[in-house]
Amino acid sequence: MKLVYLDNAATTAIDAEVEKFMQKCQLGLYGNASSIHKKGREAKEELEKARKVIAKSIGAKEKEIIFTSGGTEANNFAVKGVAFANKGKGRRIITTKIEHECVLNSCRWLEEQGWKVTYLGVDGKGFVSGKELEKAIRKDTVLVSIIHGNNEIGVIQDLKELHEICKRHDVLFHTDACQSYTKAELKAEWADLITLNAHKIHGPKGVGALYIKERVKISPWQHGGGHERGMRSGTENLAGIAGFAKAVELAVDDKEGKKRMAKLRDCLISELLKIPRTTLNGPRGERRLCNNANVSFAGVEGEGIVAALDAKGVCASTGSACASRSLEPSHVLIALENNPERAHGSVRFTLSRYSTKEEVKYAAKCAGEVVEKLRKISPLESERER
Amino acid sequence: MYVDKVLKRFQKPKFAGELKGADAIGEVGNVRCGDIMRIYIKVKAGKIADIRFKTYGCVAAIVSSDYLCEMVKGKTLEEAEKITAQDVVKKIGEIPLVKVHCSVLAQDALKKAIGEYRKKKQI
Numbered sequence: 001m002k003l004v005y006l007d008n009a010a011t012t013a014i015d016a017e018v019e020k021f022m023q024k025c026q027l028g029l030y031g032n033a034s035s036i037h038k039k040g041r042e043a044k045e046e047l048e049k050a051r052k053v054i055a056k057s058i059g060a061k062e063k064e065i066i067f068t069s070g071g072t073e074a075n076n077f078a079v080k081g082v083a084f085a086n087k088g089k090g091r092r093i094i095t096t097k098i099e100h101e102c103v104l105n106s107c108r109w110l111e112e113q114g115w116k117v118t119y120l121g122v123d124g125k126g127f128v129s130g131k132e133l134e135k136a137i138r139k140d141t142v143l144v145s146i147i148h149g150n151n152e153i154g155v156i157q158d159l160k161e162l163h164e165i166c167k168r169h170d171v172l173f174h175t176d177a178c179q180s181y182t183k184a185e186l187k188a189e190w191a192d193l194i195t196l197n198a199h200k201i202h203g204p205k206g207v208g209a210l211y212i213k214e215r216v217k218i219s220p221w222q223h224g225g226g227h228e229r230g231m232r233s234g235t236e237n238l239a240g241i242a243g244f245a246k247a248v249e250l251a252v253d254d255k256e257g258k259k260r261m262a263k264l265r266d267c268l269i270s271e272l273l274k275i276p277r278t279t280l281n282g283p284r285g286e287r288r289l290c291n292n293a294n295v296s297f298a299g300v301e302g303e304g305i306v307a308a309l310d311a312k313g314v315c316a317s318t319g320s321a322c323a324s325r326s327l328e329p330s331h332v333l334i335a336l337e338n339n340p341e342r343a344h345g346s347v348r349f350t351l352s353r354y355s356t357k358e359e360v361k362y363a364a365k366c367a368g369e370v371v372e373k374l375r376k377i378s379p380l381e382s383e384r385e386r
Numbered sequence: 387m388y389v390d391k392v393l394k395r396f397q398k399p400k401f402a403g404e405l406k407g408a409d410a411i412g413e414v415g416n417v418r419c420g421d422i423m424r425i426y427i428k429v430k431a432g433k434i435a436d437i438r439f440k441t442y443g444c445v446a447a448i449v450s451s452d453y454l455c456e457m458v459k460g461k462t463l464e465e466a467e468k469i470t471a472q473d474v475v476k477k478i479g480e481i482p483l484v485k486v487h488c489s490v491l492a493q494d495a496l497k498k499a500i501g502e503y504r505k506k507k508q509i
Contacts, residue, residue: 301420303444304396307388311397329420344420377402377448379413379424379440 001313004359008200008291009151009179009350010317014243015202015250022204022243033236034227043238050245054196054209057181057248060188066210066231067241071178071197072102073222074210075145077232078174078193079106081218082143083115086172090140091115094171096128097335098155099147103176104331107145120146122335125283126155130165137169144173148194149180152332152348153282154292156180159190166192172216178208182251183258183290192216198240202352203247207240257353262290264351264360269293271364272349275371281333281346291351296333296342297367299381300374305347308370314363316349341380388445389480396445401455405438410506412499415491421447423495425455429503432462439495443488446481450489453477454496463500469493 005013025046031039033047048062055062068074083093095107097119107117118136122128128146137144144166149156159175166173174193177186181196188194188211197208212218212231224233251257265288272278277298282288297305302318309316318330329343336342349363375381388396405426415422421443428436437459439451454474458466471490475481481489 299442301443304448307393307396307445311393340418340420344417377440378442379422380417380442
């Protein structure tokens, strides 16, 4: 049975070239980048080369890039680090109802410590309103954190507009760009802090970065020997970081990649919408991640669809992969519309640069079969037939 | 998260579908929780002669419905009522802990169907 992997928002397969390069680094550049000897210097050189690649990819300065163990750590660092460093000014944070769990749970933890958090709602397509953001800002607001490309429904927020509002009110603006990085236009000037990661773009797992604009007040979150300019201690994961940079180079070099994925995405969406009583979640076109298709099938539950698709060799997911550990329907889908059937029936298909038209067509065909089969045994559907 | 046995059963349930001419139907759950289970029974000489289910829900919900049907078919109503959700979970074997509650619902639906049958027959 062939395998069609359409869960690239959860993680991607590592690129062979990246893997090869990492192995070379792992074997050859074993030195600690903080050491003064030859092996240390070699490692340091590669580390700084990687930093340059990441910085350049978003138009940042090299010293504004701090490597982390991934997106989750970078988001925790951004939210908690800014909150603690600026608590003299105030203890209020604004975020949205459609953030990734690592931002939401960092905010909830801060609430337990006495911070006040506002969770902005979104419209029916998932967009955050600039007006609502502006209304929510108070004198003691220190941080606004809004996800760039949403991991579940693919909606892309207008960072430029949101950041302008924050600047007007002298509030720091952070964005989680794990899903959008190299898949949508992203500029350092659009935010004060940006979370990036490697494993969504065919890089290794366990590596990410936080862009921190010069002069942004942030407290380090991981203390130790003062690595990463004192912002993130711990011996740098050199092979991982080098692999991250290689993955970024490959993604940036593939200039047609985005267009190709967007075309495939639209093909997949239109095929899926041919299945009766199927709704698209999130917007269409330019404001949607080029690799995301998320639909809800009425009368059936997402987990069953994913399990049945898996039996046909198609890897997809219900909402976010993290949500599969809980029984709650997706908080993102519920934020779009308080419709539990739509939330429970949502399935996400996410493409990669290597996805093909054949794969997309096969996945949509399987989805149609699986949904029909599960609807036959759904009590919700027999009501509708009557 | 699911073991092979559970997934195989999910692919090929033995008791899924509607039972034409059922003597009683029991339904529990709601769409908000993401689980709805409906059990159809046919009763002959005090025994469950035939049984089917329709389930809207996760893999565990569908599989536990199917196992429950298998376990109670041919049993008297009293015997069927005595089967607990734990018995169903045991029969399934390995099931993720967060999913155990899904298998309680099938039993509730069965009890409701038996209750309805008794009400109809006034026994």
